[in-house]
Amino acid sequence: MAYDRIFNFSAGPSMLPVSVLEAARDDMLNYQGSGMSVMEMSHRSKVYDEIIKQAEALLREVMGIPQNYKVMFLQGGASLQFAMVPMNLLKTGKADYIVTGQFSGKAYQEAQKYGEINLAATTKPENFSRIPQQNELKLNPDADYVHICYNNTIFGTKWNYIPETGNVPLVADLSSCILSEPIDVSRFGLIYAGAQKNVAPAGLTIVIAREDLLREELPAFVPTMCNYSVMAQNESMYNTPPCYPIYVCKLVLDWIKGMGGLSAMQAHNQKKAAILYDYLDSSKLFKNPVSPESRSLMNVTFRAEDDEINARFVKETSANGMSNLKGHRSVGGMRASIYNAMPVEGVEKLVEFMKAFEK
Amino acid sequence: MAYDRIFNFSAGPSMLPVSVLEAARDDMLNYQGSGMSVMEMSHRSKVYDEIIKQAEALLREVMGIPQNYKVMFLQGGASLQFAMVPMNLLKTGKADYIVTGQFSGKAYQEAQKYGEINLAATTKPENFSRIPQQNELKLNPDADYVHICYNNTIFGTKWNYIPETGNVPLVADLSSCILSEPIDVSRFGLIYAGAQKNVAPAGLTIVIAREDLLREELPAFVPTMCNYSVMAQNESMYNTPPCYPIYVCKLVLDWIKGMGGLSAMQAHNQKKAAILYDYLDSSKLFKNPVSPESRSLMNVTFRAEDDEINARFVKETSANGMSNLKGHRSVGGMRASIYNAMPVEGVEKLVEFMKAFEK
Numbered sequence: 001m002a003y004d005r006i007f008n009f010s011a012g013p014s015m016l017p018v019s020v021l022e023a024a025r026d027d028m029l030n031y032q033g034s035g036m037s038v039m040e041m042s043h044r045s046k047v048y049d050e051i052i053k054q055a056e057a058l059l060r061e062v063m064g065i066p067q068n069y070k071v072m073f074l075q076g077g078a079s080l081q082f083a084m085v086p087m088n089l090l091k092t093g094k095a096d097y098i099v100t101g102q103f104s105g106k107a108y109q110e111a112q113k114y115g116e117i118n119l120a121a122t123t124k125p126e127n128f129s130r131i132p133q134q135n136e137l138k139l140n141p142d143a144d145y146v147h148i149c150y151n152n153t154i155f156g157t158k159w160n161y162i163p164e165t166g167n168v169p170l171v172a173d174l175s176s177c178i179l180s181e182p183i184d185v186s187r188f189g190l191i192y193a194g195a196q197k198n199v200a201p202a203g204l205t206i207v208i209a210r211e212d213l214l215r216e217e218l219p220a221f222v223p224t225m226c227n228y229s230v231m232a233q234n235e236s237m238y239n240t241p242p243c244y245p246i247y248v249c250k251l252v253l254d255w256i257k258g259m260g261g262l263s264a265m266q267a268h269n270q271k272k273a274a275i276l277y278d279y280l281d282s283s284k285l286f287k288n289p290v291s292p293e294s295r296s297l298m299n300v301t302f303r304a305e306d307d308e309i310n311a312r313f314v315k316e317t318s319a320n321g322m323s324n325l326k327g328h329r330s331v332g333g334m335r336a337s338i339y340n341a342m343p344v345e346g347v348e349k350l351v352e353f354m355k356a357f358e359k
Numbered sequence: 360m361a362y363d364r365i366f367n368f369s370a371g372p373s374m375l376p377v378s379v380l381e382a383a384r385d386d387m388l389n390y391q392g393s394g395m396s397v398m399e400m401s402h403r404s405k406v407y408d409e410i411i412k413q414a415e416a417l418l419r420e421v422m423g424i425p426q427n428y429k430v431m432f433l434q435g436g437a438s439l440q441f442a443m444v445p446m447n448l449l450k451t452g453k454a455d456y457i458v459t460g461q462f463s464g465k466a467y468q469e470a471q472k473y474g475e476i477n478l479a480a481t482t483k484p485e486n487f488s489r490i491p492q493q494n495e496l497k498l499n500p501d502a503d504y505v506h507i508c509y510n511n512t513i514f515g516t517k518w519n520y521i522p523e524t525g526n527v528p529l530v531a532d533l534s535s536c537i538l539s540e541p542i543d544v545s546r547f548g549l550i551y552a553g554a555q556k557n558v559a560p561a562g563l564t565i566v567i568a569r570e571d572l573l574r575e576e577l578p579a580f581v582p583t584m585c586n587y588s589v590m591a592q593n594e595s596m597y598n599t600p601p602c603y604p605i606y607v608c609k610l611v612l613d614w615i616k617g618m619g620g621l622s623a624m625q626a627h628n629q630k631k632a633a634i635l636y637d638y639l640d641s642s643k644l645f646k647n648p649v650s651p652e653s654r655s656l657m658n659v660t661f662r663a664e665d666d667e668i669n670a671r672f673v674k675e676t677s678a679n680g681m682s683n684l685k686g687h688r689s690v691g692g693m694r695a696s697i698y699n700a701m702p703v704e705g706v707e708k709l710v711e712f713m714k715a716f717e718k
Contacts, residue, residue: 004394028384040369042371221473242434243562
């Protein structure tokens with residue numbers, strides 16, 4: 001493999017396309033004749049303004065974001081969004097949360113600081129092995145919003161339908177699946193995503209919000225930096241934004257567009273996931289614990305019954321150019337995160353290895 | 360100049376050492392045999408852990424940070440600190456703020472959301488052209504802390520003494536002067552700095568806090584991500600930190616150490632500033648509006664009386680490989696930001712140009 005790179009199955013931060021890294025490398029000392037690195041540019045300079053504007057335009061084009069949605073490039077990760085969403089969107093003080101894993105659980109917990117939060121559904125009793133169905137959701141028609149985590153990185157599950165919430169805005173954490181396939185943004189009130197899985201290096205959070213949901217007047221305790229309205233009005237430049245991750249985001253979006261957009265990404269991701277799930281469904285050694293209708297395209301969990309075998313598998317893959325296959329410490333076993341930038345060859349190599357290991 | 364780079368006098372983000380950019384470039388596709396870019400590494404991997412640990416150890420060594428201080432690598436810039444400081448440090452609800460420019464003014468304004476904030480001194484009536492003296496400070500001995508901005512980027516002033524605050528902790532925004540010269544950290548309760556001027560690309564905020572000031576129990580409305588105690592206990596890994604800026608921070612600290620540490624940086628910066636101030640003191644065309652005892656080492660402001668001349672100067676320097684010399688929109692004129700990475704030759708070239716322009 002060029003540059004002696006390995007197949008990195010990390011859940012995040014994770015692989016970036018080689019062509020993106022090459023462009024970042026080639027621009028490092030002098031970005032397109034500007035005489036400086038992107039890291040050194042004033043965020044208010046003309047040359048940087050073009051980069052951030054292109055990043056937003058490409059994101060809008062690739063995701064098909066409607067005109068009445070604002071795009072924000074923020075900091076603090078999904079974890080800060082767990083507080084910003086309730087601080088900004090609670091009006092009556094009531095919201096519905098659906099808990100399908102660790103991060104949606106954290107979001108639910110954080111929101112309780114700010115209002116009366118209803119647990120509208122959870123699959124915790126089933127060890128988060130599936131996503132609840134529409135008829136299981138106990139939604140309050142007067143809630144200010146409904147919150148879900150669309151893809152659960154740790155448990156390897158994904159909402160394979162968009163829940164119907166009537167007039168109540170749907171808020172979704174897309175950290176581990178944004179840009180992996182087409183999604184109808186108009187079905188959501190607000191989408192947020194930490195960028196470090198499918199978009200850019202860590203330190204950038206993308207927020208896409210229907211503009212009628214943004215209010216200038218918030219409770220006095222809300223930090224200015226946590227006010228969506230201020231961030232949107234200042235076009236993510238209330239203060240210095242995370243300039244370099246935004247630049248890499250632009251490069252990744254260029255790459256996605258060049259690959260054929262989100263439909264092509266979806267086909268690419270479905271192909272990789274099928275290789276893994278098909279093998280797992282036939283394996284006698286490894287099992288995937290997720291209900292088939294809730295399987296993630298991005299994070300595939302599996303394990304052998306014997307934990308010693310799991311440990312040996314992780315060790316041996318690591319010695320063979322496949323890193324970060326150990327499952328999250330809260331669930332054990334293995335997890336292969338196969339985001340956009342993971343090539344088909346990486347998954348093929350993994351499955352070949354699994355087959356040989358099983359024998 | 361190698362790579363056709365220009366002298367970039369931007370107030371931030373700003374120049375980085377060429378050797379740092381070269382190392383970042385060379386590591387881009389495969390960091391030291393890891394098979395991946397630093398941007399792609401799990402923040403919990405061994406290889407990344409070494410990077411962040413080294414960054415902290417180098418910062419402690421270079422700045423001489425005492426053992427009873429915590430170092431945190433956060434996000435959100437100084438602007439988020441304007442809220443985090445009062446949210447975390449107010450106990451009685453009272454604090455003293457000294458306003459010496461735009462950013463200390465913003466900090467003062469934001470703090471009013473959280474307590475009864477006393478304006479202990481300001482030089483606004485003198486257009487922020489100097490730093491107040493100790494006997495001008497109307498400090499409350501019962502305040503929870505005193506807040507200052509140590510170097511004022513826009514007005515080109517700097518505290519050339521550390522104010523005496525008795526038993527009241529001193530909190531300082533060092534965004535535009537951290538690492539520019541030795542500083543006695545033990546005189547401060549808490550120091551914070553956006554990294555994008557002297558340390559790293561934008562998206563990283565360094566916080567150095569005396570550990571007895573960090574409290575676990577904060578008001579319920581404080582987002583978890585804004586709780587210093589949680590951030591410190593998790594060693595900046597409560598969630599994914601801004602990994603790449605932290606890596607560049609480590610490279611910059613390596614460079615500073617190799618240059619001889621902060622004493623050498625101070626000599627380097629004093630030399631550059633003297634070249635500019637000496638010329639300005641002798642110029643009939645350009646004037647520096649700052650009281651000599653309050654002059655900044657990092658940001659040198661100057662202007663001709665005629666605004667047309669100022670505009671022409673900015674245009675002509677830009678055409679001659681010296682960018683971003685336009686003053687902040689709130690004050691006009693010119694500003695040369697000469698952070699650590701600006702070589703002496705850049706300042707010499709600027710002064711040569713100013714002399715020729717004056718003639």
